[in-house]
Amino acid sequence: MALQRGELVGLLGPNGAGKSTLVKTVCGLVRPSGGMVTVFGSRAGTAGSRRHLGYLAETFRYPAWCTADELLTLHQRLARSEAGPTERSALLERVGLRDAARLRVEEMSKGMQQRLGLAQALVGKPRLLLLDEPTSALDPVGRRLVRDVLAEVRSAGATVLLNSHLLSEVELVCDRVVIIRAGEVVAEGVPHDLARPRGVHVETDRGTRVVPDVGRDDVPALVARLVADGEQVYAVTPLTSTLEDVYLDAVAGDTS
Amino acid sequence: MNAVAESARPIVVLAGWAVRESLRRRVFVIVALLTAGFLALYAVGCHAAFSHLGNQRQIGPVDAHEFAGATMLGLGMFAILFLGSVLAAFLTLSAVRGDAENGLLQPLVVRPVGRAQVLAARWLAAATVCTAYVTVVYAGSLFILRVTGDWGPDRLVGPGLRVAVAVSALAALCVLGSVALTATANGIATFMVLGSGLFAGLLGQIAHAIGNHGLERAAHVVSWVLPFEALYQDGLALTTADQGGITHFLVELGPLGGGSPAGHWLLPYAVLYIVAVGVIAVLATARRDL
Numbered sequence: 242m243a244l245q246r247g248e249l250v251g252l253l254g255p256n257g258a259g260k261s262t263l264v265k266t267v268c269g270l271v272r273p274s275g276g277m278v279t280v281f282g283s284r285a286g287t288a289g290s291r292r293h294l295g296y297l298a299e300t301f302r303y304p305a306w307c308t309a310d311e312l313l314t315l316h317q318r319l320a321r322s323e324a325g326p327t328e329r330s331a332l333l334e335r336v337g338l339r340d341a342a343r344l345r346v347e348e349m350s351k352g353m354q355q356r357l358g359l360a361q362a363l364v365g366k367p368r369l370l371l372l373d374e375p376t377s378a379l380d381p382v383g384r385r386l387v388r389d390v391l392a393e394v395r396s397a398g399a400t401v402l403l404n405s406h407l408l409s410e411v412e413l414v415c416d417r418v419v420i421i422r423a424g425e426v427v428a429e430g431v432p433h434d435l436a437r438p439r440g441v442h443v444e445t446d447r448g449t450r451v452v453p454d455v456g457r458d459d460v461p462a463l464v465a466r467l468v469a470d471g472e473q474v475y476a477v478t479p480l481t482s483t484l485e486d487v488y489l490d491a492v493a494g495d496t497s
Numbered sequence: 498m499n500a501v502a503e504s505a506r507p508i509v510v511l512a513g514w515a516v517r518e519s520l521r522r523r524v525f526v527i528v529a530l531l532t533a534g535f536l537a538l539y540a541v542g543c544h545a546a547f548s549h550l551g552n553q554r555q556i557g558p559v560d561a562h563e564f565a566g567a568t569m570l571g572l573g574m575f576a577i578l579f580l581g582s583v584l585a586a587f588l589t590l591s592a593v594r595g596d597a598e599n600g601l602l603q604p605l606v607v608r609p610v611g612r613a614q615v616l617a618a619r620w621l622a623a624a625t626v627c628t629a630y631v632t633v634v635y636a637g638s639l640f641i642l643r644v645t646g647d648w649g650p651d652r653l654v655g656p657g658l659r660v661a662v663a664v665s666a667l668a669a670l671c672v673l674g675s676v677a678l679t680a681t682a683n684g685i686a687t688f689m690v691l692g693s694g695l696f697a698g699l700l701g702q703i704a705h706a707i708g709n710h711g712l713e714r715a716a717h718v719v720s721w722v723l724p725f726e727a728l729y730q731d732g733l734a735l736t737t738a739d740q741g742g743i744t745h746f747l748v749e750l751g752p753l754g755g756g757s758p759a760g761h762w763l764l765p766y767a768v769l770y771i772v773a774v775g776v777i778a779v780l781a782t783a784r785r786d787l
Contacts, residue, residue, distance in 0.1 A: 268607045270787040288609050296607040301600040306521040318510045319608035361604060 242419060242426055244369075244402060249395045251411035251432075252404040253488055254421040255495045260404045261299055263421070264373050267402070268296050280369060295367030297358045299374045299404075305347035309338055309357050312346070313364060320365035332360040335393075337386055351378040359387060363394070370394055370401045376410060388414045412484045420491040428491040435487045439480040446473040451480065507610040511618030516626060519588065525626075528584060532634055535576060540641045543569050547646035560744040566648030567737045567748040571756070573638035574660055574736075578729055579691075581631045581664035586687045588623040589671040592616065593778075595680035597787045606787065613779040616672055620775065623668040631661040650736035659732035662767050663725035667691060669771045673778040676785060694719065694726035701757070702749075720757075724767045731759040 244250055254260050265271040266278050269286025283289035303312050313329045322328060333339055336356040346354060355378045362370060372391075376384045384407075391401055391414055405411055411418060412432045420428040428435065440453040441460060445467060455463055457479040467474050482490075519525055546565045554562040593616070596602040606612055635657035642648045650656060670690060674683040701716025703709075720727040733756030737748045749756050 265787070268603075270603055270607065272784075272786060288611060291607060292609045294607055296604065298600060298603050301604060303604070304518060304601065306518060315510070315514055316604070316608065319507055319605065319610050321609065358604075 242429075244400050246368075246400055247395060247398050249391060249401040249403065249414060249416045251415035251418045252402060252421065253406075253408065253411060253418060255492050257423075258421045258492075258495075259424040260421060261373055262424075264296075264371050264402065264404055267369075267371055268294060293368040295362035295364070295370045297355075297362040297372045297375050299377070301358055303346045303354065303357070303361075306345060308343050308345050309333060309349075309360075310342040312357065312361060316361050316364040322365035324365075328364070332363055333357075335363075335390060336360045337383070352380060352383050355379055356383065356386070359390065363390075366397075366399070368399055370399055371404075372401065373404045374406065375403070376405065376407065384410060408484045408488060418484065420488060422492050422495055428487060432484055435484065436481045437487075439482050439486070442476075442478040442480055443467070443474070444476040446475070504611075504614065507608075507614045508618045508621060511605070511610070511615060512622040512625065515588070515619060515622035519622075519626060524587070528580075528630070532580065532630075535580070536634070536637050536641065539569075539573055539576070539638060540645060542572075543641050543645040547648070558743045559747060560740070562646070562648065563737070563740060563744050564747055566642055566646055567650070567740075569646075570638060570642060570650055570656075570736050571733050571748070573642075574635070574656060574729065574732060577631055577634050577638070578660050578663060578725070580634070581627045581660065582667050582688075582691050582725075584630055585623050585627045585664050585668035586671050586684055588626060589619055589668050590675055590683045590687065591680035592619040592672050592675040593782055593785070594675055594678060595683070597785075598679070603787055612782045616775065616778055616782060620665075620669055620672050620771075623672075624665040627664040627668060628661040631664055632657060635660065651739040652735040655735040656732035659728040659735070659764075662764065663728035663732075666725045666728070666767055666771055666774075669774040669778075673774050673781070676778055676781040690723060691725070694723035695729075697723070698726045698730055705749075705757075720759075721766070724763070724770050727757075727759050727763055728767055730757040731763050732756075734758040 252260050252263065262271055266273050267280060267285050269291060272286070278285035280290035281293050307315075310329055310333075313332060316322075317324065317328065330339070330342065333342055336359050338344075338353060338356055338360065341349065341353060341357075344353075346357070349357065355375065359372070359375055362372065370391075376387050379387065388410065391403065394401055395416075403411065403415060415432060418429060418432050418435060419426055438456040440451050441455045441463060442451050443449065443463070452463060460477055460479060464474055464477055546569055547562075550561050550565055554560065591599075593602065602615070606615055639649065639653070667687065667690075671683060671687045674686050678686060697716045697719035701713055701720065704712035704716060720730060734749070735756070735758075737745055737756065738758075740748065
């Protein structure tokens with residue numbers, strides 16, 4: 242599995258498939274039991290690889306006593322970012338926390354903390370952004386905001402690996418999807434390309450039905466045949482599988 | 498030189514962050530209040546002891562004034578060691594596993610900061626805070642002894658320095674314990690280790706008094722395996738380094754473990770001990786999945 246520069250990749254899989262483990266391995270938090278992970282040419286976990294990383298963990302906590310501004314200042318120092326208050330205020334503004342700079346973490350809602358976590362991950366303009374369920378505590382507006390931020394990050398040339406259970410979200414924002422099961426890649430590709438024809442929905446004067454094994458290109462011939470059979474055709478809709486269908490096929494119903 | 502400075506920079510940043518956390522959580526306010534209470538009681542105790550003696554400086558062959566002063570300072574040093582250890586333990590007991598389980602550690606170690614630097618920072622913060630604490634309380638105790646009984650130890654700096662190093666050694670052990678143990682378990686383990694060392698010291702004094710050389714040797718070995726005990730005993734010995742005779746013998750017995758000079762190698766050994774514990778902690782943390 243390889244990520245290309247400037248690519249936004251969605252990582253999908255059932256619980257226990259190894260998604261978070263993979264992300265943690267890239268970060269150097271977990272040592273690989275086999276194989277090798279490199280980040281921009283450096284072995285995962287080395288200082289050289291971590292220099293380019295931004296990471297938001299699935300389960301994270303920041304010290305309750307510190308303010309958003311203090312937390313970002315700490316991470317600027319650790320990431321050796323010299324952008325100072327300009328970067329901090331821009332990041333807080335971008336994640337919708339402009340007025341929360343002096344708010345302590347303990348005074349923030351879970352959703353605000355998650356958006357602060359995203360701002361923290363973006364400190365120092367990382368070249369590789371690793372997000373593990375970054376929208377699990379967010380409302381629809383917050384999710385939209387995160388999607389917009391991810392699109393901007395990708396536009397700026399950074400690579401993003403997004404681990405999420407929300408298929409619709411992945412489908413909306415990702416360039417490529419990788420589905421893993423028990424630590425193995427079982428499907429990958431552009432979301433649109435993964436979708437397959439699932440037949441055609443037909444509505445005639447004799448009722449509605451799905452004609453399987455027929456694609457969009459077969460619709461004119463199908464309509465001609467129906468008309469020749471004396472049916473009055475009201476509507477014909479090609480059906481394609483959703484990412485959810487692809488996902489369910491790939492994981493074979495595994496929910497462990 | 499630049500590489501060393503680059504490696505040290507995150508340690509200083511994270512140590513400063515840890516100290517700031519203690520300040521913001523008002524740990525120091527509570528510690529200061531409790532310590533003020535201790536010093537007040539200590540002053541009352543010293544005043545009572547010296548007042549009881551009055552002008553009577555000699556009781557038989559014993560220099561009563563010296564005995565009272567040294568015993569009270571020994572008591573004070575025991576309290577300082579205990580309070581400093583409590584502070585050291587609470588500042589470090591969740592350094593690795595506890596913070597990792599709470600999700601506090603991961604955002605830090607993903608930055609270009611090594612796990613070794615995070616551990617060093619946590620120890621440095623605890624050692625700095627505890628050394629400052631020991632210095633202040635030790636100086637307060639000396640002041641109280643001077644005011645209430647016009648008494649001072651034979652060595653001023655050495656005893657306090659040894660207690661500060663002892664507390665720093667315990668902080669290193671607590672950081673090591675935090676790699677494998679949860680915060681609660683590590684706290685319990687740290688205080689049991691502290692208690693074991695002090696208990697061994699008392700056994701050694703009893704063995705010395707009754708002439709049981711085997712037990713005395715065992716206590717001596719334990720006090721070097723857990724060097725905070727050897728440092729405490731050496732510090733106590735320094736308080737009456739110039740005394741002799743029956744007074745010195747009685748002071749050495751002490752109410753909470755007596756003094757026992759350990760020689761010039763103790764401090765370098767303690768520093769190496771802290772470094773060795775730190776290296777083991779770093780190696781253990783490096784193998785740990787977070």
